[in-house]
Amino acid sequence: MTATDSRKSRGNSGAWPTDVVVVGATSAIAEQCTRLWLEGGASTALLIGRDEEKLTRIATDLGVRFPAAAVTTLVADLVSPASISATVAGFAGPGTFGAASGAGLTVLVAHGSMTEQEESQASLDAAASVLEITGVSPSLWIEACADTMTAGTISVLGSVAGDRGRKKNYIYGASKALIEAMTEGLQHRLAGSALRVVLVKPGPTATPMTTALPQAGLAPVEAVAGEIVAGVNAGRPVVYAPLKWKLIMAVVRNIPTPVFNKLNF
Amino acid sequence: MTVARVSSWGRLSDAEHSVVPITSAAGAGAILAATAPGIARGMERSYGDVALNPGGTLWDARSLNRFLAFDAETGILRCEPGVLLRDIQATFSRQGWMLAVTPGTSVVTVAGAIANDVHGKNHATRGTFADHVLSVNLVRTDGAVIVCGPASNREWFEATCGGLGLTGLIVEASIQLKKVPGPWLLAENIAYQSLGEFFELSDASEAEFEYVVSWIDITTDGGRRGILSRANPTPSPHRALPRGATVLGGVRSGPAIPFVPPFSLVNKATLPALNRAYYRMQHLSLGSSVVHYKPFFYPLDAIQEWNRAYGPRGFFQHQCVLPRSVGASAVAEILGHVAASGQGSFLGVLKTMGSRPALGMLSYPREGVNLTIDFPNLGDSTLRLLARLDSVVSQAGGRLYLAKDARMPVSLFRAGYPRWEEFLQYKDPGMSSEMSRRLLGS
Ligand SMILES: Cc1cc2nc3c(=O)[nH]c(=O)nc-3n(C[C@H](O)[C@H](O)[C@H](O)COP(=O)(O)OP(=O)(O)OC[C@H]3O[C@@H](n4cnc5c(N)ncnc54)[C@H](O)[C@@H]3O)c2cc1C
Ligand SMILES: NC(=O)c1ccc[n+]([C@@H]2O[C@H](COP(=O)([O-])OP(=O)(O)OC[C@H]3O[C@@H](n4cnc5c(N)ncnc54)[C@H](OP(=O)(O)O)[C@@H]3O)[C@@H](O)[C@H]2O)c1
Numbered sequence: 001m002t003a004t005d006s007r008k009s010r011g012n013s014g015a016w017p018t019d020v021v022v023v024g025a026t027s028a029i030a031e032q033c034t035r036l037w038l039e040g041g042a043s044t045a046l047l048i049g050r051d052e053e054k055l056t057r058i059a060t061d062l063g064v065r066f067p068a069a070a071v072t073t074l075v076a077d078l079v080s081p082a083s084i085s086a087t088v089a090g091f092a093g094p095g096t097f098g099a100a101s102g103a104g105l106t107v108l109v110a111h112g113s114m115t116e117q118e119e120s121q122a123s124l125d126a127a128a129s130v131l132e133i134t135g136v137s138p139s140l141w142i143e144a145c146a147d148t149m150t151a152g153t154i155s156v157l158g159s160v161a162g163d164r165g166r167k168k169n170y171i172y173g174a175s176k177a178l179i180e181a182m183t184e185g186l187q188h189r190l191a192g193s194a195l196r197v198v199l200v201k202p203g204p205t206a207t208p209m210t211t212a213l214p215q216a217g218l219a220p221v222e223a224v225a226g227e228i229v230a231g232v233n234a235g236r237p238v239v240y241a242p243l244k245w246k247l248i249m250a251v252v253r254n255i256p257t258p259v260f261n262k263l264n265f
Numbered sequence: 266m267t268v269a270r271v272s273s274w275g276r277l278s279d280a281e282h283s284v285v286p287i288t289s290a291a292g293a294g295a296i297l298a299a300t301a302p303g304i305a306r307g308m309e310r311s312y313g314d315v316a317l318n319p320g321g322t323l324w325d326a327r328s329l330n331r332f333l334a335f336d337a338e339t340g341i342l343r344c345e346p347g348v349l350l351r352d353i354q355a356t357f358s359r360q361g362w363m364l365a366v367t368p369g370t371s372v373v374t375v376a377g378a379i380a381n382d383v384h385g386k387n388h389a390t391r392g393t394f395a396d397h398v399l400s401v402n403l404v405r406t407d408g409a410v411i412v413c414g415p416a417s418n419r420e421w422f423e424a425t426c427g428g429l430g431l432t433g434l435i436v437e438a439s440i441q442l443k444k445v446p447g448p449w450l451l452a453e454n455i456a457y458q459s460l461g462e463f464f465e466l467s468d469a470s471e472a473e474f475e476y477v478v479s480w481i482d483i484t485t486d487g488g489r490r491g492i493l494s495r496a497n498p499t500p501s502p503h504r505a506l507p508r509g510a511t512v513l514g515g516v517r518s519g520p521a522i523p524f525v526p527p528f529s530l531v532n533k534a535t536l537p538a539l540n541r542a543y544y545r546m547q548h549l550s551l552g553s554s555v556v557h558y559k560p561f562f563y564p565l566d567a568i569q570e571w572n573r574a575y576g577p578r579g580f581f582q583h584q585c586v587l588p589r590s591v592g593a594s595a596v597a598e599i600l601g602h603v604a605a606s607g608q609g610s611f612l613g614v615l616k617t618m619g620s621r622p623a624l625g626m627l628s629y630p631r632e633g634v635n636l637t638i639d640f641p642n643l644g645d646s647t648l649r650l651l652a653r654l655d656s657v658v659s660q661a662g663g664r665l666y667l668a669k670d671a672r673m674p675v676s677l678f679r680a681g682y683p684r685w686e687e688f689l690q691y692k693d694p695g696m697s698s699e700m701s702r703r704l705l706g707s
Contacts (some may be wrong), residue, residue, distance in 0.1 A: 061331035
């Protein structure tokens with residue numbers, strides 16, 4: 001097997017992007033995905049986020065790992081619709097590197113916020129903020145990408161929490177369900193075009209978002225990122241990471257409501 | 266902060282700890298002050314209690330895992346403490362640089378490698394991990410920041426390398442990498458049938474090979490058969506990388522021991538067969554071949570969570586280094602005790618250590634012969650056997666490796682590590698682990 005052949009083997013299926021754009025690039029999951037994409041051969045990465053210092057630290061690390069790659073950072077408001085459309089136009093509109101990259105462009109929209117359910121339940125303002133940051137904003141990013149890009153892959157981090165609302169985290173879950181319906185609609189709308197839309201549903205993963213959860217059930221972020229990158233490269237419509245969550249959530253979704261409502265999880 | 270059950274690699278305990286994430290070097294001092302006393306944890310690849318603090322604080326800086334700078338001319342890497350050796354090897358072997366010293370697993374943090382001053386299969390030529398560290402930045406629980414290295418604050422450096430995480434939280438390090446022709450090694454496996462043959466072969470190999478290590482069958486009394494592996498870096502640019510070295514092959518889950526079996530799979534009934542099987546397997550690959558660094562340096566990393574195979578009670582590792590003058594007879598004596606007990610495992614390692622004295626006050630490596638054996642925890646009978654092995658080590662004037670220890674007596678610690686009192690001057694009073702309370706009194 002040569003090095004090029006091995007890319008086609010399990011785990012390296014699908015096409016590697018030449019250019020990646022990561023929105024919410026400071027997310028631990030997104031950072032690992034970016035490392036893998038650059039390692040797999042992408043030559044540029046644009047990191048978009050709200051925290052300049054954090055973006056710079058990540059870009060420095062990527063620069064050391066992949067001296068041949070061009071890594072740039074962009075501080076942007078991730079929530080306002082005007083900022084979203086201007087930013088997407090700036091990397092994917094006519095005449096940009098994103099447009100030139102064609103099918104080689106992969107966008108990952110990763111940001112989200114998981115406030116404690118009690119907190120978001122206690123105030124409508126807190127609930128609105130979770131819905132906006134985790135549901136509305138990522139949805140607008142992928143909508144803007146679909147309107148602007150003509151080829152390539154648009155991927156977004158949903159969650160297994162969006163598969164069925166439960167009392168422990170339904171406000172967060174509802175924002176992920178919003179993303180799911182958006183991706184389904186976009187996949188329908190863009191069927192047959194050169195654009196692919198991928199919904200990623202990570203299971204519980206060890207990242208800063210989950211430091212307050214029991215650590216035993218959390219998957220390592222590197223392994224989750226490996227599944228995500230493989231699924232996005234292959235353009236699969238829905239990617240569960242790790243895969244076992246596909247089965248688990250199929251079971252959870254099919255528990256009859258009267259039974260489900262008696263469960264405490 | 267979150268309360269979590271934490272075990273080290275030996276799985277001898279799973280006590281609750283308050284795990285406190287450290288996510289920036291700048292913010293570390295305030296968090297340490299607010300949550301001390303405690304101890305830092307890396308990947309918990311140490312076998313015993315060096316990175317455990319049951320019921321107390323465990324600082325977790327593993328998300329500080331970024332490279333800060335690399336000079337491709339000099340091979341000097343500056344990085345955060347949570348960077349894994351695995352990432353250093355993978356990243357820089359592509360650019361012609363690798364770690365000069367690596368332990369037998371790559372799933373280890375830079376800070377953990379410094380705190381235990383780890384060694385590899387090339388101790389004779391390259392010394393220990395600390396011999397290639399250029400500087401370390403420490404944050405103490407009183408907020409003080411100390412930068413130390415071989416030429417500045419040398420005494421802090423000697424305390425910190427091999428310092429068991431007790432001199433301060435490591436938030437940054439600079440490391441000198443070693444120039445290599447690529448990720449490949451030319452390796453050779455040779456069978457030996459007696460200890461005498463091992464020593465002859467090992468001495469002869471050290472003159473010509475950078476890496477020398479041997480697996481020894483601990484069950485065959487009298488025979489003492491084993492396989493010696495020796496290797497040198499080799500250029501081999503046209504080879505395809507093994508699957509584990511492809512981008513996604515390296516991070517997607519490989520084979521794993523999926524759950525903890527109700528009893529140790531390694532036991533009296535299976536032990537001789539396991540050793541026989543291992544010997545036969547290795548015997549098939551006698552001779553020379555070009556191998557990737559992963560299977561050569563890190564054979565056990567291929568199976569995730571292999572430590573579960575020892576069952577719910579976990580296992581001990583007994584690793585000692587014995588002065589060369591008495592080494593041969595002491596090794597024979599230890600193997601005699603082990604064979605007579607019927608305990609042990611199929612992971613026996615015998616290797617010689619070079620004469621370069623380690624710089625850390627509590628560093629393990631010293632000139633002599635190193636013997637490493639795993640023991641499934643059978644309770645009292647295992648502890649009694651380990652005490653018998655301790656007395657051989659003690660009589661030979663040897664020492665046990667703290668990274669592997671969960672139970673050595675204080676007397677053996679003090680005899681093996683004569684600089685322990687000097688070390689106490691540098692210990693942060695706000696840093697304390699199960700091991701430090703056991704062996705250093707606080
Ligand atoms: C399969 C296997 C093979 C091995 N082979 C070898 C070998 O060949 N040679 C060898 O020398 N060792 C070997 N080891 C042991 C291993 O290399 C050491 O135990 C190593 O120190 C583990 O690093 P860690 O990141 O897991 O740290 P941990 O085990 O979690 O902690 C080790 C020490 O580092 C300290 N520490 C961690 N982070 C920090 C920080 N940020 N600041 C200050 N202190 C910190 C802890 O307090 C503790 O004292 C092996 C282990 C395994 C499992
Ligand atoms: N970890 C899991 O178990 C898990 C499971 C399923 C799905 N996910 C999803 O995966 C994605 C990444 O999460 P992660 O686990 O990698 O967590 P993480 O490291 O905490 O990342 C969270 C990301 O969201 C950004 N963010 C948070 N609040 C924001 C706000 N108000 N405005 C703008 N950006 C904000 C953060 O930016 P800053 O760095 O600037 O704060 C960061 O980029 C999220 O969408 C999450 O819902 C995670």
